[in-house]
Amino acid sequence: MRVDSVFAGLNKKGDFVMTAVLTKSLYCQALLQIAVGAPVAKLPSNSGFDIAQTVWQTALEKAIPDQIAQIRHVCLAGDESWRLHVAEISDRVTCHVHEDGYEVYEIVSGSGTLYSGPSAKSSTGARLLSRHSLQVTSGDVFIVPEGYAHQLVKRGDAPLVIIFACPDSHLAEDRIVLADICEEHPKLFVDADALPGAARDILFRAAQRVKITTHFVANKPLRMPDSEYISFELAGQGFDVADARIVELVSAGDIVVTADIPLAAAVVEKGALAVDPRGELYSDENIKERLFVRDFMDTLRKSGATTGGPPPYGIKDSRAFAAQL
Structure with missing residues (x-):
């Protein structure tokens, strides 16, 4: 997905908008850092989707299970090219990677650890090249680029709820499942x-x-x-x-x-x-x-x-x- 199409989707009238603080230059800066293999990093504060808590809480009541990702989620707005969802994570998201298109995440409740890293195609689908971890909590926003394996794990007792934006293909054919990368085994x-x-x-x-x-x-x-x-x-x-x-x-x-x-x-x-x-x-x-x-x-x-x-x-x-x- 081109950067321009990300902003076209984010700013489409009738769908959803980012807060004014999250400008196109901030997106480009984040994507450039990731392009050279840098770890996924948080975007500046006040960079979220600006969705009222009552809105996503009401929507979450209609969430349905995703057996592959091991989460419950429901669509808030958008179309097949770029859609906004709210999801609750009871334990951990299944580790997976997408070959085409970025994803934007906002933590709206709870805390967790994001494990992620660049991957490469292999005979079994994909393999991780390196792994990084990032502690995230309510209010944090980050971008996961295409080709990056990622797994979000809940920490603490508070419900972990995220709002994320991605193309529909990320929930269908463009989703390669990997083994867990959240376990702290020696390397x-x-x-x-x-x-x-x-x-x-x-x-x-x-x-x-x-x-x-x-x-x-x-x-x-x-x-x-x-x-x-x-x-x-x-x-x-x-x-x-x-x-x-x-x-x-x-x-x-x-x-x-x-x-x-x-x-x-x-x-x-x-x-x-x-x-x-x-x-x-x-x-x-x-x-x-x-x-x-x-x-x-x-x-x-x-x-x-x-x-x-x-x-x-x-x-x-x-x-x-x-x-x-």
Whole structure:
């Protein structure tokens, strides 16, 4: 859906209007941020649909269940190209993605967490490339762009009610269902630039067997298998750019595969674990010692001493890595 058609729908007389604060420039700014893969963000305050509470409450009494989305909703106004709905979420919306057209949401009651992220087509429909979370509450407005998987989960005891605008196709043929993305399972991040091929194959198999989200980051293109659990990100060129990106993405409880000691130290500091492709586990108990040895050896090399390098990666290393993983 073109941006112009969004505003034509929003401003169509007899349907509904946005408050004056939500101008076309604000929409364009939000969509530009999303276009470069940025997380879904809240729009400025007072940007809602300006629908009176008595109106949506009365309409909600006639809401019907949507068995796919696991919500109750009813149409307020609009036509097939752009329609306004009010919906109540008892627990969570089924995670899904639309290939064509944006959606606009306003929280009018309660609070929740929006999980979302860009997706790509796969043999099973679609797979998530990365995931972000956003805490939302009554009065918040946000845009979910086409191609972004999204799942809204209720938080707290108050009823979670939303008003959303979308084309009719989003409630019919243009709705691809994905597995839940709201669960806080550990994720696996891989520093893939110098990763041995044998270790990479082990990670491919582990991701499928354990069903763990595995995200490879490198500054050169790498071939990845078609899997809903495996994704790849091409980091920008430059010293330690890929490492910095992994540190940005990782959270406490996640696992990072890397042979880079400073990167291992950085992710351990954030509460994650790091595993060397040769099978050594880095944690709070040993990372300071490993970092000291690394810095000491680096000082020796800079002084002209010959320290040698690690031996070639072999079967013993890959077995140790698989066992540790």
